[in-house]
Amino acid sequence: MKKNWWKILGVLLLLYVLTVGMLIPLKPGIVEVIPGSVRTGDQIDLKVLGYNSFYSLAKKPIRAWLKLDDDRALQASDVKVTSDRQLAIRFDIPDYLPINTKVQDFALVLDSDADGPSILPSAVFVTQDSIDPEMGLQVWKNSPIDQLTSKNILTFPFRNILSETIRNTYFHVSLWLSMMIIFIGSVGTSIGYLRTNNLDFDRKAKALTVAGFLFGLLGLTTGAIWANYTWGQPWSNDVKQITTAIALLIYGAYFILRSAFEDEEQKARISAIYNIFAFVTLIPLLYVIPRMTDSLHPGAGGNPAFGSQDLDSTMRMIFYPAVIGWALIGLWMAQLLYRVDRIRAKLLDLH
Amino acid sequence: MGILRETGWLLQKEFLLEWRNKFALSGILLYVFSTIFIVYLAFFNVDPRTWNALFWIIVLFAAVNAAVKSFAQENSQRQLYYYTLVNPIAVILSKILYNIGLLFLISLLTWLGFGFVADNPVKDPGQFVLVIFLGSLGFAIAFTFISAISAKANNNATLMAIMSFPVIIPVLLTLIKLSANALRILQDTDIGTDITVLVSINMMLLGMALLLYPFLWRG
Numbered sequence: 001m002k003k004n005w006w007k008i009l010g011v012l013l014l015l016y017v018l019t020v021g022m023l024i025p026l027k028p029g030i031v032e033v034i035p036g037s038v039r040t041g042d043q044i045d046l047k048v049l050g051y052n053s054f055y056s057l058a059k060k061p062i063r064a065w066l067k068l069d070d071d072r073a074l075q076a077s078d079v080k081v082t083s084d085r086q087l088a089i090r091f092d093i094p095d096y097l098p099i100n101t102k103v104q105d106f107a108l109v110l111d112s113d114a115d116g117p118s119i120l121p122s123a124v125f126v127t128q129d130s131i132d133p134e135m136g137l138q139v140w141k142n143s144p145i146d147q148l149t150s151k152n153i154l155t156f157p158f159r160n161i162l163s164e165t166i167r168n169t170y171f172h173v174s175l176w177l178s179m180m181i182i183f184i185g186s187v188g189t190s191i192g193y194l195r196t197n198n199l200d201f202d203r204k205a206k207a208l209t210v211a212g213f214l215f216g217l218l219g220l221t222t223g224a225i226w227a228n229y230t231w232g233q234p235w236s237n238d239v240k241q242i243t244t245a246i247a248l249l250i251y252g253a254y255f256i257l258r259s260a261f262e263d264e265e266q267k268a269r270i271s272a273i274y275n276i277f278a279f280v281t282l283i284p285l286l287y288v289i290p291r292m293t294d295s296l297h298p299g300a301g302g303n304p305a306f307g308s309q310d311l312d313s314t315m316r317m318i319f320y321p322a323v324i325g326w327a328l329i330g331l332w333m334a335q336l337l338y339r340v341d342r343i344r345a346k347l348l349d350l351h
Numbered sequence: 352m353g354i355l356r357e358t359g360w361l362l363q364k365e366f367l368l369e370w371r372n373k374f375a376l377s378g379i380l381l382y383v384f385s386t387i388f389i390v391y392l393a394f395f396n397v398d399p400r401t402w403n404a405l406f407w408i409i410v411l412f413a414a415v416n417a418a419v420k421s422f423a424q425e426n427s428q429r430q431l432y433y434y435t436l437v438n439p440i441a442v443i444l445s446k447i448l449y450n451i452g453l454l455f456l457i458s459l460l461t462w463l464g465f466g467f468v469a470d471n472p473v474k475d476p477g478q479f480v481l482v483i484f485l486g487s488l489g490f491a492i493a494f495t496f497i498s499a500i501s502a503k504a505n506n507n508a509t510l511m512a513i514m515s516f517p518v519i520i521p522v523l524l525t526l527i528k529l530s531a532n533a534l535r536i537l538q539d540t541d542i543g544t545d546i547t548v549l550v551s552i553n554m555m556l557l558g559m560a561l562l563l564y565p566f567l568w569r570g
Contacts, residue, residue: 194566249517256513260504270503273563274514277496280559284521284552292525292548 010328017322021170024314028053028115029158030123033108037125041095046124048087048108050115051158055081057114064089065145066106066124072098073109075143093126098136103127109145116151120160157312165229169315170322172222178327179215182208182334187279190272200342202268205275206258207337211330213251220244231296238296243285250278250285354444357437361445368424376453379417383409383461391468399472399534406465407527410458410486411519417453418494419511421446422502434568443499443564447557450491458483472534478542479533482526485546489522489553496560499567522556525549 032049048064055062064076064087078090087110097104108123156166186208193201223241224234235241257274261267290297369376386409391397397405425433433442462483466473473479494515501511529545531537 243520246517246520249513253510253513253517257500257504257510260507260510266503269566269569270500273567274500277559277563278518280555281493281518281521284548284555288548288552289521289524292528292545 006328007332010325010332013321013325014329017170017318017325021167021318021322024154024156024318026052026164026166027118027155027158028112029118029160029163030108030110030120031163033120033123036123037127038093040093040097040126040128042093044091044093046087046089046091046108048089048110050085050087050110050118051163052115053112053118054084054114055087055112056084058112060113062087062110062112064111065109065143066091067109067119067145068097068099068104068106071144072140072142073145074106074141094136094139094141096130096132096136096139097126097128098133098140100131100133101128102131111145111148113149117148118158154314156315161230165226166315168222168226170318172219172226174319174322174326175215175222176219177323178330179212179219181323181327182212182215182330183279183282185331185334186212187276190275193268193272194276197265197269199264199268199345202272203338203341203345204334205272207334207341208331209251209254209275210337211334213248213255214333215326215330216244216248216251220248227296236296239290240295240297243289247282247285250282254278354438354441357441358444358448361437361441362448365445365449376456379413379453379457380460382416383413383457384464386412387461387464387468390465394469397469399536400531402465402469402472403527403531403534403536406461407486407523407530409461409465410454411490411523413457413461414454414487414490414494415511415515417457418450418491419498419501419508421450421495421498423498425502430568439565439568440561442568443495443560446499447491447495447560450495451487454487454491455484458487474535475533479530481546482529482533485529485549485553486522486526489526489549489556490519492553492556492560493519493522496556496564499564503567521552522549525552 029051030048031051034047034049035044038044058081062079062081064079065073066076067073074091074093076089076091080088080090082088104126105122106124106126108120109117110119111117159166186205189201189205189208192198193205220241223244227236227238227241228234231238254271254274258267258271261270390405390409394401394405459480462471462473462479497515497518498511500514501507504510525545525548528537529542529549532542532545
């Protein structure tokens, strides 16, 4: 019990991640707005489809805006609740807009005291018949978005396209991070071998590399499943997908290299050297090259960076335990592999 | 400095050996020219984008073939003799320096040969030479070290390929981007960053090779 506390901790953390990470609902959000494009001067009735929303439970009337930018927004003249998931919102689009572009996208912002605020970026595209920003300024009835309801219930953020798949953060991203932790451990034991020439260090390094390699494969697979739902196909030749595949090739070469030697000492020394060298080349591969190229991943090519917007405080409560949990389970797997290796070596010595 | 003088002597030995049997350079040159000719016969019309890709593939394979020889010709008795005489860092450093020179020459000749048969799309020769030089630097450092590893496994050629190709990809991706700029296929205003990245990857590989080679050589 005293010796194995970290295994129990790992299992408990993963159980926590599996249950809480799957059970906490998403924030109410907006899935779709019909029609998606209108003309100036129209009086339009937008049909809004909500997600996880309870529109009929709202005690105060639901408010809605079409948001142009941080200062300017147009308030709805009428909001009708059709059902819990559906709204009909009426907007009077002015004849002229206070901007120079022919087509302008507006975000739809909703505020209900039952659900809290929700937003759909680029919900409606407005086409101007004739452009006159001066006239637009005169006819623009600005109604700033204020006094939004703040709700304090435990939810994950609702993000368009991602929606429920946001929960994959606890698997894809945290598997990836714990893989890095395990590989760092493997490099540490390889350095340990070169310093002491103790074969146990080599066995540990091999076991950790196997566990890390497995996590890398799982990270790639969970990523491909995620990409299938969000980017439309499992493999889109995204730079991070490519560099990950290369990283796995590097570690694949590590296993082939090991099998090329008969002598245990030589196998241990040379694979330790390659392991350290390979890990150092991983750094530009995983952290420099993806930053130089456009990527579909968050944090590259104009996509929002991970951490600031994608991970809110509720998600952090699950995400960090997930990283630690996966790392501990990986260590446990590596420990089992290491023990099997050691027993095998002892048996071979006896005969 | 002892190491620098030892490196100088070993480098001189490398050139002397090369001059005496003219094996590595002439073999590689024949390899490069036959590859160029096959590629040309297969393509005939090579547009700049393809030219860029094919050029680096030819150079990459020639570099692997050239570098794999760096430890193959050293038998174990001679290794033991070095071991009693010189610092291991001098050994790997002299091999790397020799390979840099060899690979730079090979890439220049590939450019000449490929440009001769399939036109020369390079718009900025100065930049292209710089890119070629940085490329030879990266290839030489990585491949010399990997060939030292594969020499320990009886010069296993498969092992050399599977270990060196993934390791060289960060260098190769940056190189292709930089040379695309020298060919004016893409306009990059921020070429300095790419060069800095390439130089720092090269320096990192060199540091690791110098740090790890003494352990490798002990066997």
